[in-house]
Structures are given as structure tokens and as C-alpha cells.
Amino acid sequence: MANLLPFKTITRYQHFVYPASHHTCNFPRYKYFSSLSVTTIISHRAKQANYRPIFDKLAHSSATQSSNMATTNAPNDEAGRPKVTLFWLNQSRAQRIVWLLEELGLDYDLEVYRRVDRLAPPKAKEIHPLGKFPVVKVNDDLLAESGFITEYLVDNYGEWLKPKDRASLMRYKYFLHYSEGSFMPPLLVGIVMQGVKNAPVPFFLKPLVNMICSGVETKYLLPNYKTHFDFLESEISQRPWLTGEEFTGADILLSFPLTVMKGKSIFTQENYPALWAYTEKLTGREAYKRATKKTEAMEGDKLV
Amino acid sequence: MANLLPFKTITRYQHFVYPASHHTCNFPRYKYFSSLSVTTIISHRAKQANYRPIFDKLAHSSATQSSNMATTNAPNDEAGRPKVTLFWLNQSRAQRIVWLLEELGLDYDLEVYRRVDRLAPPKAKEIHPLGKFPVVKVNDDLLAESGFITEYLVDNYGEWLKPKDRASLMRYKYFLHYSEGSFMPPLLVGIVMQGVKNAPVPFFLKPLVNMICSGVETKYLLPNYKTHFDFLESEISQRPWLTGEEFTGADILLSFPLTVMKGKSIFTQENYPALWAYTEKLTGREAYKRATKKTEAMEGDKLV
Incomplete structure (x- = not known):
């Protein structure tokens, strides 16, 4: 059993x-x-x-x-x-x-x-x-x-x-919680609002729906995204990988929201050069490429 | 430093x-x-x-x-x-x-x-x-x-x-991630939608705003709340505390979303009797009461 x-x-x-x-x-x-x-x-x-x-x-x-x-x-x-x-x-x-x-x-x-x-x-x-x-x-x-x-x-x-030194290990443990506990939730709100935007309504109501969605975007989503990306840009500017000198499981965990957002209006190479370069370093790893190849074969679609 | x-x-x-x-x-x-x-x-x-x-x-x-x-x-x-x-x-x-x-x-x-x-x-x-x-x-x-x-x-x-036996320890570690990573995000969406509902708009637009919010509620929020509460009701019916025989840090972590939702339409004593009793057991602890007293003194308001 x-x-x-x-x-x-x-x-x-x-x-x-x-x-x-x-x-x-x-x-x-x-x-x-x-x-x-x-x-x-x-x-x-x-x-x-x-x-x-x-x-x-x-x-x-x-x-x-x-x-x-x-x-x-x-x-x-x-x-x-x-x-x-x-x-x-x-x-x-x-x-x-x-x-x-x-x-x-x-x-x-x-x-x-x-x-x-x-x-x-x-x-x-x-x-x-x-x-x-x-x-x-x-x-x-x-x-x-x-x-x-x-x-x-x-x-x-x-x-x-897993990091060896204490400071990196603490960051590792922090980021294992941060990725899902803090970074993903605003992205989830974004996905829900996207659903609202795409929901079928009579054409004359569309402008109003868009107005409401824009309100959430301006007042909640964009400031939240900015806060997180500013934070991560600052973190990743301080060391080669998220938690320290070495690549760890926390880098893998953070990769999902980053690759999802990469290229969207907020997360551009111009706005966040260090985070952009870091994301490219993540997706350049051999194991990432193998995983992507397997996943694409199942998705039938190209992944980011 | x-x-x-x-x-x-x-x-x-x-x-x-x-x-x-x-x-x-x-x-x-x-x-x-x-x-x-x-x-x-x-x-x-x-x-x-x-x-x-x-x-x-x-x-x-x-x-x-x-x-x-x-x-x-x-x-x-x-x-x-x-x-x-x-x-x-x-x-x-x-x-x-x-x-x-x-x-x-x-x-x-x-x-x-x-x-x-x-x-x-x-x-x-x-x-x-x-x-x-x-x-x-x-x-x-x-x-x-x-x-x-x-x-x-x-x-x-x-x-x-912290639990002593392995199965409880695994649940403990799981729930330390679950509370913020899975249970809180739909609640956050609920809070954002509440903000949309309460935002000032001309009175003749109010019905439409309410319609959109109800859509999110029916299609996203309620099914998600139900899934989580069903899951937790089932979990808490199997043992005295969230992770096993003993009260742990995971019970404290889960308490926040539970007390926030307690008494709201979805989380009633009738719908979820075991979870309701468990929440009462949590808030009946001496340390919880001391914390509430201190917090209320600072809030200037009664807490749940």
C-alpha cells in the first residue's frame, strides 16, 4: 500500500x-x-x-x-x-x-x-x-x-x-517558498483577468469589460509585476545564480514564471537586462533543452 | 552587519x-x-x-x-x-x-x-x-x-x-507550501474581484460590473473554494490536527485562510463540520487568544 x-x-x-x-x-x-x-x-x-x-x-x-x-x-x-x-x-x-x-x-x-x-x-x-x-x-x-x-x-x-554555504542555503529555502507563494499569485490574477477579457459578451459591452480589466491591470497587476521584477533584477545582479555561486533547484523553480513572462511588455531585455540574461542562461542549459524537447513532443507545440 | x-x-x-x-x-x-x-x-x-x-x-x-x-x-x-x-x-x-x-x-x-x-x-x-x-x-x-x-x-x-513520525512530517512539509502556494491564491483573486466590485463607477454601470464579478465567482472562485474546502475537510476528518496526532506549525499557517473564510457563504458549519470544529479548536488555543488580544490592541478592531 x-x-x-x-x-x-x-x-x-x-x-x-x-x-x-x-x-x-x-x-x-x-x-x-x-x-x-x-x-x-x-x-x-x-x-x-x-x-x-x-x-x-x-x-x-x-x-x-x-x-x-x-x-x-x-x-x-x-x-x-x-x-x-x-x-x-x-x-x-x-x-x-x-x-x-x-x-x-x-x-x-x-x-x-x-x-x-x-x-x-x-x-x-x-x-x-x-x-x-x-x-x-x-x-x-x-x-x-x-x-x-x-x-x-x-x-x-x-x-x-542545493547550496553549501549558509547564506545561499537560506536564500534557497526562501525562494522555494517565494516562487509559488509570492511571485505566481499576481500572475494568476493576470490569467483570470485574461479569461474575463476573452469571455464572450455582446460586442457593445466589450469596451466596458476592457475598461474593468484595464483598471485591474493598472492598479494591481502592473505595480505588482514591477515590484517583483525590480526585486529579482536586484537579486540576480548580485550573484551568478539565484541563490549564490551555484545553480540550484530554486533556479528551476523560478524559471516557470520568468519564461512565461519573458517578452511580455513588462519583462523585456531593456527593462531588466540582468534578469533577461539570467533567464537565457537558464533556458540554455542542456537539461532544460532535453526537457523542452520531450515536453514539446507531448505538447505538439513549441514551448517558450 | x-x-x-x-x-x-x-x-x-x-x-x-x-x-x-x-x-x-x-x-x-x-x-x-x-x-x-x-x-x-x-x-x-x-x-x-x-x-x-x-x-x-x-x-x-x-x-x-x-x-x-x-x-x-x-x-x-x-x-x-x-x-x-x-x-x-x-x-x-x-x-x-x-x-x-x-x-x-x-x-x-x-x-x-x-x-x-x-x-x-x-x-x-x-x-x-x-x-x-x-x-x-x-x-x-x-x-x-x-x-x-x-x-x-x-x-x-x-x-x-514539528511532527515526529515520517508520514506526519511529510504532510507538514507539504502544508507549509500548500497554504500559501495553493490555498491563498484563489482567495487573492477573490480580494481583487472584491476591489473591482467596490470601485467607484457611474450607477448605471454597476449592474454590468456586478455581472462580470459574478462570472468570475461562478466560474473560477466558487469551484476553486469548493475544491480546497472539500480537500481540507477530508484531510482534517482523518486526524486530530492537520498533519497528525500533534498540533504543529502547519496548523498555524493554515489558520489564516480558514479564519478569513469562516462564516462566509462557502465555509459554514453545515458545509464543512469537521473543518469548522478544527478551526474552532485552533482559535481556542491559549497562545492564539493571547496573540489575538495583542493584535486587537494594535488593530483597534476586533479580529475574527
């Missing part, structure tokens, strides 16, 4: 996620289970050449040493590898967890969900009661919340993606 | 936050610094009777044992007490950090800011570049993001507010 956190049961999940021998197929040889209406199960073996030498040791020791979170999780397989499944939704924050898994060099399955009318399909609630993705299953642990997923995966399988 | 995380300088702050002997005055004997236009500095000595016996030992050992975050922070004072300041804004999420500090039995200063036109005053940006509170200063560490503040304070000064 899975140690589900914090959700009680995922009965459907247990029926078909682990077909025999799915661990042996290599990317880009996808396994499609076309009988499933909303999901596709894909197995990946991450490109071994990019593994850090430390990886095997970490995977072996993770159950007892890397984190006090892992002390009673089901053990990894004989080769010390965890069994990882990422529940993935197109056009969602799950994209950066693909990237994180690529950076970690972990094997993982992708269970693919597609939006219906811009929303996650109702079946998503069978995995997570909130119907929100990403959700990650690691052996018997089921994880949600991007900040927590990042923290867990890095603690257990990628110590090199 | 303060070890500011992640912010570079707070020059104003260093000038006047620590008047001599402020640590000796007892609640409810406030020290008001009326010459400061937006801030008031208040010193509290938390009610000793409610300290856990473990507290003194923890405070002494925190710098080296409780958490790897504290290894190079400035040391606590001779009695092993940290120097804590909470930057507090009326009608804000800072309220629950007062409660957390009361649960921890820590001495703390409150630097009080008041909203101007419903927003944090511009001076707030001198403390935190985002102009968002709560911000907490612990010795030389400056902390923001409620989830991170809670994690830090509990790790360093209140191990008894």
Missing part, C-alpha cells in the same frame, strides 16, 4: 501505471497506452552522459542519510534507483519538474494529462484531490506542491542542486 | 529598532515611539507560564543542532534567547506569526505598520523590497515568506511544533 502524502487512496493509479518491463524502454521510444482516454504513459531513461558521478552514491544512501523525510519510504530498486512517475499536464507548472528530473539524471515515467477547455480534466482529481499538477510519485511517496517536490527530490537525489 | 536574507541592506532599520533596555518591558506595557510616522515599536515578554519545559534547552542548542540553517547566525544572548523582531502590518498574514511566537514562548519586538488606502505603506519597502509583511528578524537573519518563517522558527526554537 502506497504511503500517500497527504492523500488517502489512488485506486485507479495502482491498476495500470506500472506495466511490466516499462523501465526498459528508452527515450525517445514512447509507450503509448491509447486505450486510456486522457493519459499516456511514457518511460524515459535519462541521458546517462549527463549524470553527476555522485548520483549513484546518493541514490543508494538516500533512504537513510540524505533527508529525514525518506527514512521509511519504500527502498529504491537493486541498482539504487528510485521509481519515479511524474503526472504531467500540458501548459502547466509540471514542465519544470521534467527539467529538474533531467538535471537529477533520474529515470522517470510520465503520465500525461491534457487540458479540456483550458482546465485540467476531471480525472486529474483521481490523482490529486485538488486536480492540480505536477504530482510526483517516488517509490511509495506521492508529492505535490512544486516547492515541496523540488525540496524532496533535491534532498534525496541531488545534493549538488 | 546583518546577514540579510535575501535582501542587501536595511539602513533605516538599524537606526532605531533596538532602544536600550527594551527587552525588559512586559506586556501589556507597550512602548510607543510616537515620533515615527508609520511604525510603533512594542516589546513583549511572552507569558512564561505557557513555555514548554524544553524551550530553554532548545534555544541554547539551536545555533548548532536544531537546523543546518543556523550554523553561522549571530549567537543568542547570554540566556540563550534569540533577539526577534516581527514587522507587522494590520489586517495581514502577520497575525499568525504573532501566534507562532506566542506558541514558541519567545520574546519579541513588534514593529507596527499600518495600511494606507488598504495597501502597505511605501515605507514597508525599506524593510522588504516587495513591501510585504510579515518579515521577521532573528538575531542577524531576516526572513520573509510565511512558510519559510514558520519552518525556520520551528526548526530552531520549537521542535515540539
Whole structure:
């Protein structure tokens, strides 16, 4: 029985996620289970050449040493590898967890969900009661919340993606909360207002709807965006990566709102040169490119 | 020089936050610094009777044992007490950090800011570049993001507010991210839409504004609220507290959105009896009542 956190049961999940021998197929040889209406199960073996030498040791020791979170999780397989499944939704924050898994060099399955009318399909609630993705299953642990997923995966399988010195570590922990807790919410308001703007109304009402949306934009959205981008520009001007000298999981977490906003009127190269260069450095990483390639193959669309 | 995380300088702050002997005055004997236009500095000595016996030992050992975050922070004072300041804004999420500090039995200063036109005053940006509170200063560490503040304070000064068994600990870590990362954002959208509803427009446009707001309410807000409350009702029906058998920092963090929504149309005793009872259990705690009393004295208003 899975140690589900914090959700009680995922009965459907247990029926078909682990077909025999799915661990042996290599990317880009996808396994499609076309009988499933909303999901596709894909197995990946991450490109071994990019593994850090430390990886095997970490995977072996993770159950007892890397984190006090892992002390009673089901053990990894004989080769010390965890069994990882990422529940993935197109056009969602799950994209950066693909990237994180690529950076970690972990094997993982992708269970693919597609939006219906811009929303996650109702079946998503069978995995997570909130119907929100990403959700990650690691052996018997089921994880949600991007900040927590990042923290867990890095603690257990990628110590090199966590800062060593105290000041950087504090920033790391701060930014794991900041990205979703502070930076994303105004973006969410923007998305909701975009929905209002695009909603079908009689043409003679359109100007008024636009006026209301502009009001929210001027009074709430733009000042908030500016505050966040000013803050991040100042932070990233002080050091090579978000938290210090080294690339960490916090950089991956912050990448989503940055790439979403890049090129939009507020976030231009002219307004925020350091943040722009940093975002380009993020998207230039090999693991990011691999993740994007995989994601685009599933999206059927070009990603940012 | 303060070890500011992640912010570079707070020059104003260093000038006047620590008047001599402020640590000796007892609640409810406030020290008001009326010459400061937006801030008031208040010193509290938390009610000793409610300290856990473990507290003194923890405070002494925190710098080296409780958490790897504290290894190079400035040391606590001779009695092993940290120097804590909470930057507090009326009608804000800072309220629950007062409660957390009361649960921890820590001495703390409150630097009080008041909203101007419903927003944090511009001076707030001198403390935190985002102009968002709560911000907490612990010795030389400056902390923001409620989830991170809670994690830090509990790790360093209140191990008894952290679960002992693994499943509960995983839930704890999950909920530290969930409260701000998932539960608060739809509430924020609600607040913004409330602003739209209340904005001054010619009377003949009012019905249309209301129509748009109702649209967002029906299509986005209510389904989202329902999803979250259903989820939390199910979670809290399974155990005495949010994460397990014991009250933890995660209960404190979740309290804010719950008390804000309690009694509103969606969150009634009838709809969510277990969650309602749980919220009453939270607000019935002695430390919560002390925090509320202090906060109400500053708010000049009754809190929920």
C-alpha cells in the first residue's frame, strides 16, 4: 500500500501505471497506452552522459542519510534507483519538474494529462484531490506542491542542486517558498483577468469589460509585476545564480514564471537586462533543452 | 552587519529598532515611539507560564543542532534567547506569526505598520523590497515568506511544533507550501474581484460590473473554494490536527485562510463540520487568544 502524502487512496493509479518491463524502454521510444482516454504513459531513461558521478552514491544512501523525510519510504530498486512517475499536464507548472528530473539524471515515467477547455480534466482529481499538477510519485511517496517536490527530490537525489554555504542555503529555502507563494499569485490574477477579457459578451459591452480589466491591470497587476521584477533584477545582479555561486533547484523553480513572462511588455531585455540574461542562461542549459524537447513532443507545440 | 536574507541592506532599520533596555518591558506595557510616522515599536515578554519545559534547552542548542540553517547566525544572548523582531502590518498574514511566537514562548519586538488606502505603506519597502509583511528578524537573519518563517522558527526554537513520525512530517512539509502556494491564491483573486466590485463607477454601470464579478465567482472562485474546502475537510476528518496526532506549525499557517473564510457563504458549519470544529479548536488555543488580544490592541478592531 502506497504511503500517500497527504492523500488517502489512488485506486485507479495502482491498476495500470506500472506495466511490466516499462523501465526498459528508452527515450525517445514512447509507450503509448491509447486505450486510456486522457493519459499516456511514457518511460524515459535519462541521458546517462549527463549524470553527476555522485548520483549513484546518493541514490543508494538516500533512504537513510540524505533527508529525514525518506527514512521509511519504500527502498529504491537493486541498482539504487528510485521509481519515479511524474503526472504531467500540458501548459502547466509540471514542465519544470521534467527539467529538474533531467538535471537529477533520474529515470522517470510520465503520465500525461491534457487540458479540456483550458482546465485540467476531471480525472486529474483521481490523482490529486485538488486536480492540480505536477504530482510526483517516488517509490511509495506521492508529492505535490512544486516547492515541496523540488525540496524532496533535491534532498534525496541531488545534493549538488542545493547550496553549501549558509547564506545561499537560506536564500534557497526562501525562494522555494517565494516562487509559488509570492511571485505566481499576481500572475494568476493576470490569467483570470485574461479569461474575463476573452469571455464572450455582446460586442457593445466589450469596451466596458476592457475598461474593468484595464483598471485591474493598472492598479494591481502592473505595480505588482514591477515590484517583483525590480526585486529579482536586484537579486540576480548580485550573484551568478539565484541563490549564490551555484545553480540550484530554486533556479528551476523560478524559471516557470520568468519564461512565461519573458517578452511580455513588462519583462523585456531593456527593462531588466540582468534578469533577461539570467533567464537565457537558464533556458540554455542542456537539461532544460532535453526537457523542452520531450515536453514539446507531448505538447505538439513549441514551448517558450 | 546583518546577514540579510535575501535582501542587501536595511539602513533605516538599524537606526532605531533596538532602544536600550527594551527587552525588559512586559506586556501589556507597550512602548510607543510616537515620533515615527508609520511604525510603533512594542516589546513583549511572552507569558512564561505557557513555555514548554524544553524551550530553554532548545534555544541554547539551536545555533548548532536544531537546523543546518543556523550554523553561522549571530549567537543568542547570554540566556540563550534569540533577539526577534516581527514587522507587522494590520489586517495581514502577520497575525499568525504573532501566534507562532506566542506558541514558541519567545520574546519579541513588534514593529507596527499600518495600511494606507488598504495597501502597505511605501515605507514597508525599506524593510522588504516587495513591501510585504510579515518579515521577521532573528538575531542577524531576516526572513520573509510565511512558510519559510514558520519552518525556520520551528526548526530552531520549537521542535515540539514539528511532527515526529515520517508520514506526519511529510504532510507538514507539504502544508507549509500548500497554504500559501495553493490555498491563498484563489482567495487573492477573490480580494481583487472584491476591489473591482467596490470601485467607484457611474450607477448605471454597476449592474454590468456586478455581472462580470459574478462570472468570475461562478466560474473560477466558487469551484476553486469548493475544491480546497472539500480537500481540507477530508484531510482534517482523518486526524486530530492537520498533519497528525500533534498540533504543529502547519496548523498555524493554515489558520489564516480558514479564519478569513469562516462564516462566509462557502465555509459554514453545515458545509464543512469537521473543518469548522478544527478551526474552532485552533482559535481556542491559549497562545492564539493571547496573540489575538495583542493584535486587537494594535488593530483597534476586533479580529475574527
